[in-house]
Amino acid sequence: MPKKLVxxxxxxxAGRVLEEIFDRAPDLYEVTIFGAEPRVNYNRIMLSPVLSGEKGYEDIIIHDDAWYEAHGITLNRGKQIVQIDRDAKCVRAADGTTADYDQLLIATGSLPFIVPVPGASLPGVVTYRDLDDVNTMLAAARRGGRAIVIGGGLLGLEAAAGLKAQGMDVTVLHLMSTLMERQLDPSAGYLLGRAMEERGIAVRCNANTRTILGETHVTGVMLDDGTELPADMVVMAVGIRPNAVLAKETGLETNRGVIVGDDMRTSDPNxxxxxxxxxxxxxxxxLVAPLYEMAKVVAAQLAGDxxxxxxxxxxxxxxxxxGIDLFSAGxxxxxxxxxxxxxRDVARGIYKRVVLRNDRIVGVVLYGETADGAWFFDLMRQETDMSDLRDTLIFGQSYGGGAALDPVASVAALPDNAEICGCNGVCKGKIVQTINDKGLSTLADVRAHTKASASCGTCTGLVExxxxxxxxxxxxxxATDPMCGCTDFDHDEVRRLIRAAKLTSIPAVMQELGWKTSCGCAKCRPALNYYLLCEWPEEYEDDGRSRYINERVHANIQKDGTYSVxxxxxxxxxxxxxxxxxxxxAERYNIPTVKVTGGQRIDLLGVRKEDLPAVWADLNQAGMVSGHAYAKGLRTVKTCVGKEWCRFGTQDSTGLGIKIEKFMWGSWTPAKVKMGVSGCPRNCAEATCKDVGVICVDSGFEIHFAGAAGLHIKGTQLLCKVAEEDECIEVIVALTQLYREQGRYLERMYKWADRVGLDAIRAIVVDESEKRRALFERFEISQRRAQVDPWAERAAGRDAHEFNPMANFTLAEAAE
Known part of the structure; x- marks a missing residue:
């Protein structure tokens, strides 16, 4: 019978301890977890990318619900333990829930330190410790205004960068003379301060907060010298302290934290x-690396070692x-x-300092160029004698021993216990062993099985x-799937960096991300154009040169050089x-073929290129706009006649299809999108093989998605059921927007769904109404520019270039 582990x-x-136990002795314990937060385990060190908008909560989940279920774990969310009865070996939560244990693991983490100044408890003063704090800051950032971050350490600067990325005016107040003085020497601290200011973040060092101003809400901060700084939000990021309150109340030995021995046991051996x-x-x-090292020992002890x-x-x-490369140790x-x-390389903004004692490295600071951080760190941990390398040491591993080494040879020189991924505590030996044991060959597989480079991603090159x-x-x-030969970055990384670095043009992307070619290629330019258009819909000007010919002329080119309209x-x-x-x-322009399409439209085939402007002008006169049959966007919404005419119809499928299409037409997506609405389960509109399909039933609407009926035949998955038409439209729009934001260029919806997972999509689009509404509103913003027909605008004497991201070209260009 398994023992009870609480x-x-x-x-x-705690999550790492359980991973290690399940690897060593999967059936030894029946596990019960009490978590104070109402959610699963997530990566706290990635809260900064969530705050800046680079990632969402779903991207930083470590263990999803399926993981807990697969390991038979009882997870008590949002239940804080208030009592440990060591004699009875039982714990009790605030709501009265109890659990018996044979072995108990305390992993209560830390608490943020609050500067004890007047006004510290005012609404608008927030800490930066968990996802709730991030959500509070994001909600405040949506209102805009000014934020003051008290603390110029790691957390403070990451919070400042995130709030700046969200559009707030940000000032950092730091008590010491340079930033991150515990981790950086004054020279590197100066460079860091300059880099933050270049990003539009004001930095005030030697700044001591006297009072937080405001009566009912924060209005500002007063410094010791009498300076008053206005603020709509104040973020306390001045440090943390171990959360040992429960342990102390239980009678365990504590000091600053819960005191443990080398075996990670407290004063109670159980x-x-x-x-x-x-x-x-x-x-x-x-920091996380020591926590993971502790976790391995705890798991080994619990497993009997x-x-x-x-x-x-x-x-x-x-x-x-x-955009800021910084490494320090020791x-x-x-x-x-x-x-x-x-x-010091002033022109390139590079500063490196290695501190030696008795020819051993005891400290290292790298700013601007950090590729050798892992090498220096390993030399320091191993206390390696640097006598023979001293003359070339500062130039890094590639000059080790006076001779240049290629990167792979440099990694080969590292011992197996050399740390490769600091975020997740993964060493070189673990990666190599996992690759060999599981036959891995792609970076994605290595990330999935070892977590190396799965968090902040700065160690990706080293992992490769x-x-x-x-x-x-x-x-x-x-195998890591770069976007094309012009770059080593894959689609996801390019998209993340566009958002994080606020890159708003193709030249900016190519310059900042180190493109290998001067102007890109036919693979990367359309993708970059799409990502920029999706990320900055109100400010980015669509680049017609980065569109395929079909999109530029609003018609599909045929094999004989004519076009289909x-x-x-x-x-x-x-x-x-x-x-x-x-x-x-068709008669006026001698169009040879007129055909009804599978999408319930009429196709004019054989149109000469020079006739395209006139053809569209005549169709515009009848109120007809482009069907975007060529688009990486919404093409058709196929419908049946529904309850108005059909004796089996349950809802107005035609009317719903028209509403969806009129709301969503002109939208751009990673790949083509086809929809269908069937008025009853007989499914005459073939909704269950579309990208998005609706099946009308007596009680409302079934929303399906991720189907295909081309080269790949794939039935849809049921996303959800809704009762009202408006809710149906909102869900479909939010789903499409999520696909736009997460899908890779030319990745069909069903491939995106397979990659991301139905549960993850449903959690956002169906389960969380606030997130669904936010997606819907972002789609609305993009549609302000999308729903304009270029030919109609030209006929009215307006420039389509100014209105329609789907058609950034002139009539003269179309006729060429």
């Missing part, structure tokens, strides 16, 4: 502790602000028995070098005026 806390350290709540050999750790021991950690720091304070080696070492000739960077028929419905206009155009 875990207090559902954070990263109670372990792990993470930021712990004090080990007088040290409390606030009583020899496992934790000896403390040497820590390294990286700042997670896009002790770099000035001392009489240390020597410095310094490199380890892969090259392990796979030899079998390794190819193509498909005017839009809303929901497949037409009238005599439209039919007469189509017939007149």
């Amino acid at each position: 875990v207090i806390g559902n954070g990263m350290a 109670v372990f502790a792990v993470g930021e709540c712990v004090e080990h050999r007088g040290t409390c750790y606030g 009583l020899t496992a021991a934790y000896a403390g950690s040497v820590t390294a720091t990286r700042l997670k602000v896009t 002790d770099f304070s000035e001392a009489s028995d240390t020597q410095d080696i310094v490199l 070098q380890v892969m090259a070492l392990a796979l030899g000739d079998k390794f190819s960077r193509v 498909v005017p839009r028929m809303w929901g497949g419905l037409t009238n005599p005026r439209e039919l007469r206009a189509i017939a007149d155009v």
Whole structure:
């Protein structure tokens, strides 16, 4: 019979302990978790990208519901333990829930430190510790205004960058003379301050807060020198302290944190502790790598290995602000028995400093160029004698021993226990072993199985070098799926960096991301154009040169060089005026073929290029706009006649299809999108093989998605059922917007759904109404420019270039 393991806390350290236990002894424990937050385990160190908009909550989940279910874990969300009865071996939550244990693990983490000044409890003063804090800041940022961040350490600067990315005016107040003084020397701190100011963030060092101003809400901050700074929000990011309150009340030995021995047991041998709540050999750790090292020891002990021991950690720091490369480790304070080696490259903004004591590295600071961080860090941990490398040491590993080494050879020189991914505590040996044991060959697989490079991504290049070492000739960077030969970045990374670095033009993307070609190619330019258009719909000017010919002329080119013109028929419905206009155009321009399409429209085939402007002008006179039969966007909404005419119809499928199409036409998506609305389960509109389909039933509407009926035949998946037509439209629009924001260029909806997962999509679009509404509103913003027909605008004497991202060209260009 399995033993009972109760875990207090559902954070990263606790999650890593359980992963390790399930690897070592999967059936040894029946696990019960109590988490104070009402959600699953997520990656707290990635809160900064969530705040800046680079990632969403779904992107930082470590263990989803399926993981807990697969391991038989009882997860008590939002239930805080208030009592531990060590004699009875039982815990009790605030709501009265109890659980017995054989072994108890305390992983209560840390609490943010609040500066004890007047006004600290005012509404508008927030801390930066968990997802609720981030959501509070995001809600405030949507209103705009000014934010003051108190604290110029890691968390403070990441919060400042995130709020700036959300459009707020941000000022950082820091008590010391330079930023991040615990992790950086004054020179690197100066460079960091300058970089933050270049990003539009004001920095005030030597600034001590006297009072937070306001009566009913924060209005500003007063400094010791009397300076008053206006603010709509104040973020406290001045540090953390171990959350050892429960342990102390229980009678366990505590100091600053819960005191543990090398075996990670507390003063009660049946109670372990792990993470930021712990004090080990007088040290409390606030970085993730030591937490993961502790977790391995806890898991080993719980699995029966009583020899496992934790000896403390040497820590390294990286700042997670896009565009700022910073690494530090060890002790770099000035001392009489240390020597410095310094490199400054003013033009490139690079600063490197290595501190030696007795020819051993004891500290390192890298700013602007951090690729050698892991190498320096490993030399420091191993206490390697640097006597023979001293002359070339500052130039990094590639000049180790005075001779240049290629990157793979450099990684080969690292020992197996060299840390590759600091965010997730993954060493070189773990990556190599997993590659060999599981036959992995792609970066995505390595991320999935080891978590290396799965968080902030700064170690991606190093992980790929380890892969090259392990796979030899079998390794190819193509396996990581770069966008094209012009860049090493894949679609997801390019899109993330466009958002994070606020890149608003194709030249800006190519310059900042180091494109290998001067102007890109036919693969990357259309993709970049789409990503910029989707990310900045109100400010980015669509680049017609980066569109395919079909999109530029609003017609599909045929094999003989003529074109196919498909005017839009809303929901497949037409009238005599439209039919007469189509017939007149076909006769007037000698169009040889007129065909009804599978999307319930009429296709004019064989139109000469020089006739395209006139053909569209004549169709516009009848009120007909482009059907976008060529578009990476919404093409058709196929309908049946529904309850108005059909004796089996349950709802007005034609009317619903027309409403959807009129609301969504002109929208751009990663690939073509086809929809269908069937008035009853007999499904005459073939809605269950469309990208999005609706099946009308007596009680409302079934919304299906992710189908295909082309080269790949795939039935749809049921997303949800809704009762009202308006809700049906909102769900479909939100689903499409989520696809627009997450889909890779030319990735069909069903491929996106397979990659992201039905549960993740449903959680956003169906389960959380606020997120669904936010997606709907973002779609509305983009449609302000999308729903304009270029030919009609030209006929009215207006420039289509100014209105329609789907048609950034002139009539003269179309006729060429």
